Amino acid sequence: MLHINTLRSVTSLAEAYETLVSVPGSVVLGGCGYLRLGARKIDTAIDLSRLGLDQVTMVENTVEIGAMASLRTIETHPLTSSLGNGVLRSALGHIVGVQFRNCVTIGGTVAGRYPFSDPITALVALDAKIQCYHQGVISLSAYLVSPGSKDIVEKIILPVDGRLAAFAGLRQSAVDFAVLNVAVARCGDGFRIVVGSRPGRAMRARAAETYLNRNGLDSQTVAKAGQLAGDELSFGDNARASGDYRRTVCPVLIRWTLTEVLHAD
Ligand SMILES: Cc1cc2nc3c(=O)[nH]c(=O)nc-3n(C[C@H](O)[C@H](O)[C@H](O)COP(=O)(O)OP(=O)(O)OC[C@H]3O[C@@H](n4cnc5c(N)ncnc54)[C@H](O)[C@@H]3O)c2cc1C
Structure with a gap:
């Protein structure tokens, strides 16, 4: 069970950050x-729910998603549910x-920064940036590989650039974590191929992206791009699958998702 000693319902991000860095044992809620899994004692919990961070808004040519927006809000909100051909809806719809x-x-x-995360894989394909209170705006890809630091995630920023995208995840049962997940996107002549739950964190398959950028997308190149991604990325073993199995499945998920993008054009 989760035990919280003091709940601090903050009224500004500045107060939240000040509490996080100055009060030992403080945690943002x-x-x-995830926090409530297992037995855990939190000395000071920082509650952001009074900061109005649960909104999805259009700001110039971007969609901004507040950090406290629920996954269901993103799945159903008109601004996010249709983005990238509905890729976020696909990535979220299987979560529990x-x-x-x-x-x-x-x-x-x-x-x-969960390695198994489905939305993170889709957000990287959508070229998401995140705004943190202290670090400012950084790309989600960079955030995933940066050393963790005490900060508050304020919002997620997504470009509205007409990109087409698709997501696929392989699960042993409907509500389990994915054995592997893949999101791809095409923006003009540029491609993104992202593979998560390897079981490491979501990572772009750069050689496969370069191959598609040079050769375009058709029924032949989808297969080759999948092979390249399977060869260039690292895959490991965990309780859900072996690295060898993941490497075998990866080209298949990439072929499926790229084919979806091909036909959505
Ligand atoms: C049983 C279960 C099954 C799941 N299955 C899946 C699945 O199949 N696919 C999938 O993609 N995900 C899955 N998840 C993960 C889930 O989708 C969420 O990503 C996860 O629960 C974290 O979101 P939360 O709001 O609960 O965060 P919390 O549990 O409240 O917090 C998680 C961490 O983030 C920190 N934090 C929270 N908000 C902020 C902020 N604004 N700024 C800085 N730090 C912050 C907290 O301090 C904590 O360290 C599963 C989770 C559970 C518990």
Whole structure:
């Protein structure tokens, strides 16, 4: 069970950050889906829910998603559900169930940098940036490989650039973590191929992207791009699958998702 000694319901991001860096044992709360797993004692919990960070808004040519927006909000909001041909809807729709997705937040998801995360894989394909209170705006790809530091995720920023995208995940059962997940995107002549749950964190397959950028997308190149990604990325073993299995499955998921993008054009 989760034990919280003091709950601090902050009224500004400045107060949240000041508390996080100055009060030993303080922790930011998202929807508490992950935090409440196992027995844990939190001395000071920082509650962001009074900061209005649960909104999805259009700002010039970007969509901004507040850190406290629930996964279900993103799945159903008109600005996010249609983005990239509905890729976020596909990535979120398999996570546990609607009640769960109504509670857990995108801020907690991104800050957790979970290697198995489905939305993170899709967000990298969409070229997401994140705005943190202290670090400012950085690309999600850079955030995933940066050393963790005490900070508050404020919002996720997505370009609205007409990109077409697709997501696929392979699971042993409907609500389990993915054995492997893949998101691809085409923006003009540029491609993104992202593979997560390897079981390491989501990573772009750069050689496969370069191959598609040079050769274009058709029924022949989808297969070759999948092979290249399977060869260039590292895959490991965990309780869900072996690295060899993941390497075998990776080209298949990439072929499926690229074919979806090809036909959505
Ligand atoms: C049983 C279960 C099954 C799941 N299955 C899947 C799945 O199949 N696919 C999938 O992609 N995901 C899955 N998840 C992960 C889930 O989707 C969320 O990503 C996860 O619960 C974190 O979101 P949260 O709002 O619950 O964050 P919390 O648990 O509240 O917080 C997570 C971490 O982020 C920090 N944090 C929270 N908000 C912020 C912020 N704004 N700034 C800085 N730090 C912050 C917290 O301090 C904590 O360290 C699962 C989770 C659970 C518990």
